[in-house]
Amino acid sequence: MRLNEAHLQTREQKLETTLLRPNWHILLVRPESMTFVMLIVGIVVGSLLSPYFLDVKYILRSFTLTAEFSIAALVLTLVIIAGEIDLSPASNMALSACLFAYAQAAGVPMPIAIFIGLAAGLAMGAFNAVMVIRFQLPSIIVTIGTLILFRGLAQVIAGDKSIRVVDWFIGINNHLIMGVPLPVIIFLIASIVLGLVLNMTTYGRQIYQIGTNETAARHSGIKSKQIKFGLFLLIGVVSAICGIMTASRLGSVRYDLGLGGELQMVLMAMLGGTYIFGGRGTILGTFLAAWLLVVVSTGMTVANLLPAIQLTVLGVLLIVAIIATNFIYSRTQR
Amino acid sequence: MKNLRNILLRREAGIFVMIVLFCIAVGIERPQFWTLNSLRIILLLVPLIMIGAMGQMLVLVARHVDLSIGSMLGFSAMVTGLMFRHYPEIWWPVGFIVAIGTGTLLGLFNGVLVTFFRLPSIIVTLGTLNLYRGLTYIISDARQINRQYIPSDLKAMSQTSPVFGIPWIIIMSFMVALLTYYIVMHTQLGRQIFAIGSNPIAAPLRGINVTQVTLIVFALAGALSGLAGIMYASRWGFVNPSNTGAGFEFQVIAAVVIGGVSINGGVGSVLGTVLGVLLLGCVSAALPLLGIPGTTQNAIYGSVILIALLIDRTVRQKGLASLARSKT
Numbered sequence: 001m002r003l004n005e006a007h008l009q010t011r012e013q014k015l016e017t018t019l020l021r022p023n024w025h026i027l028l029v030r031p032e033s034m035t036f037v038m039l040i041v042g043i044v045v046g047s048l049l050s051p052y053f054l055d056v057k058y059i060l061r062s063f064t065l066t067a068e069f070s071i072a073a074l075v076l077t078l079v080i081i082a083g084e085i086d087l088s089p090a091s092n093m094a095l096s097a098c099l100f101a102y103a104q105a106a107g108v109p110m111p112i113a114i115f116i117g118l119a120a121g122l123a124m125g126a127f128n129a130v131m132v133i134r135f136q137l138p139s140i141i142v143t144i145g146t147l148i149l150f151r152g153l154a155q156v157i158a159g160d161k162s163i164r165v166v167d168w169f170i171g172i173n174n175h176l177i178m179g180v181p182l183p184v185i186i187f188l189i190a191s192i193v194l195g196l197v198l199n200m201t202t203y204g205r206q207i208y209q210i211g212t213n214e215t216a217a218r219h220s221g222i223k224s225k226q227i228k229f230g231l232f233l234l235i236g237v238v239s240a241i242c243g244i245m246t247a248s249r250l251g252s253v254r255y256d257l258g259l260g261g262e263l264q265m266v267l268m269a270m271l272g273g274t275y276i277f278g279g280r281g282t283i284l285g286t287f288l289a290a291w292l293l294v295v296v297s298t299g300m301t302v303a304n305l306l307p308a309i310q311l312t313v314l315g316v317l318l319i320v321a322i323i324a325t326n327f328i329y330s331r332t333q334r
Numbered sequence: 335m336k337n338l339r340n341i342l343l344r345r346e347a348g349i350f351v352m353i354v355l356f357c358i359a360v361g362i363e364r365p366q367f368w369t370l371n372s373l374r375i376i377l378l379l380v381p382l383i384m385i386g387a388m389g390q391m392l393v394l395v396a397r398h399v400d401l402s403i404g405s406m407l408g409f410s411a412m413v414t415g416l417m418f419r420h421y422p423e424i425w426w427p428v429g430f431i432v433a434i435g436t437g438t439l440l441g442l443f444n445g446v447l448v449t450f451f452r453l454p455s456i457i458v459t460l461g462t463l464n465l466y467r468g469l470t471y472i473i474s475d476a477r478q479i480n481r482q483y484i485p486s487d488l489k490a491m492s493q494t495s496p497v498f499g500i501p502w503i504i505i506m507s508f509m510v511a512l513l514t515y516y517i518v519m520h521t522q523l524g525r526q527i528f529a530i531g532s533n534p535i536a537a538p539l540r541g542i543n544v545t546q547v548t549l550i551v552f553a554l555a556g557a558l559s560g561l562a563g564i565m566y567a568s569r570w571g572f573v574n575p576s577n578t579g580a581g582f583e584f585q586v587i588a589a590v591v592i593g594g595v596s597i598n599g600g601v602g603s604v605l606g607t608v609l610g611v612l613l614l615g616c617v618s619a620a621l622p623l624l625g626i627p628g629t630t631q632n633a634i635y636g637s638v639i640l641i642a643l644l645i646d647r648t649v650r651q652k653g654l655a656s657l658a659r660s661k662t
Contacts, residue, residue, distance in 0.1 A: 087460075131640065131643075131644075135644065135647060136647075137597075137643050137644075137647060138597060138598070140399075140454075140456050141399070141597045141639075141643060142640070142643065144401075144456075144584075144587070144639070145636050145637075145639035145640040145643065146636065146640070147636070148584050148588075148632055148633075148635050148636035148639065149632075149633060149635075149636025149637055149639075149640065150636070151632060151636075152630070152631070152632030152633030152634070152635065152636050152637075153633050153636075155629045155630075155632055155633065156629055156630050156633050159627070159629055160629065255629075260464070262460070263460060263461075263463075263464050266457065266460065270457070276453075276454055276457055277454075306471065306472075306476065308467075308468050308471025308472055308476060308575075309468060309471075309472060310468075311464050311465075311467060311468035311471070312464070312465055312468030312469055312471075312472065313468075314464055314468075315461045315462060315463070315464035315465030315466075315467075315468060316461075316465055318457070318460070318461035318464075319447060319453075319458060319461040319462070319465070322451075322453050322457055322458075322461075323447075323451050323453065326451065326452070326453065
């Protein structure tokens, strides 16, 4: 009897200690904190490497180079939290940008050309969604197929030539609002909106539930299919927007626009602590990871590293990031 | 009669019929497709894909996927090319050992990440795809290995032949297919790969060392990519850090899924994969004859993968349905 009581007591104590775990401790084991620390380290190391590194204007301008990927990565984070994945956004960007550029080069008025691009993005998102949700195929393989297909179609449309964009449409990255380039502003707004949706709305919480346990979510009345369908449509449209933004930044469109972007997007989500098997992850993490990547690549450019070495670094970072998040989550089983 | 029906019901028969129909259709449109020369073109297109496909088939059957085989091909080819450039007097078959060894190491690295860290293979190999490509740039200093550095005996392998005018590399690729057939059908390892793929939970309960088998599968995929790497050098006579093997993984995955290997693991055959590779070779050879620009190739690979996925799904459902009928 006494033994039992003692046992109970220790259990209560344990419970108390876990409940009373100090705030800083909880904060420390969150994967975003890791990202944040790495960001700080990156900035410190970068500024030691070169005095030009701490130029805020330069960093903001470098950010516009990956802003499109970062925006798509925010939505990709939602998709991964919901337990699916989409590897096709970069190809989607290329195809919708090609359609958009082709239309406006053929003399279609700009608003309609943009509409064509967005509609194409939506259609591509819907295609992925139908394959994954209606036909219940694994999203990872479906989106590898569409990754090749969309870029292949872009190649069919554009050939090996590049399509020029009308002059006045060029240069979204040169528009400054209070000294901040427009793509960065769009990224900030998108992060805030998606972060609020994910944390403050029922819809957002349901995304987490679907990713944690889809069967349970469906049994508790969550329309998991509709929500996932919506997420695929959203990432389709957002990729199209990003594609058109890239077209405006580059001034011309080729089929290889955003080639290899899927690596960067998945990398941003993983570095931000999104759990690859779904159910965990935050917009804040991806937001920080996007900046971290900019700091890393700016640092590498400042340090005069070859682009090829940067590719290697990105590959290594991806592997290290998933190992680290998996490790953190396995230590903090909820 | 029943045997014939069984043969016709097999997946491989369907692919074979598709190849025949496709060749007839193209031949009617362009009679020059039916010449010995175009057969030669088709056969010279397939060896690399064939060898890569054997490795990828094993990986897919074990319920994994390897996206990095193109980069492994490039890296092993580059290592071998650099060796030939620095030590021109070396006996050229050593290149095979070096290429296969390099590929095996890269494949093992993938396998270690997948098994010991329990990471999804698709994300790991997406990472290593870029990692190995970057390393290829680094070791080569972003410079191409030119034609004069590749030993002429090696280059001759894709020209000269021991029998019937069939070049060595074609014979080698079919020998690799035969060897894979032997491994898959007649060794414990092959059966264990299928067991893991069809039921990953039951496999360890039956005493299969899943970690070890998965490691071997990834190492084999790497080794075969390495072999494909030196054959690339033989076939094209150069090694380029950016082109060599780029997009190879997509061709291979397309060929393998046409061949009826299921993405969900546990299903696949060497014969089907060989036929899938041949069908892809026929399509690639027919495109220029039909006047379709090469830029459509990627679109075709992509749609082929998606169509194969859908067929695979219907076959699985219909197959189960017919099984239920036969029991009642």
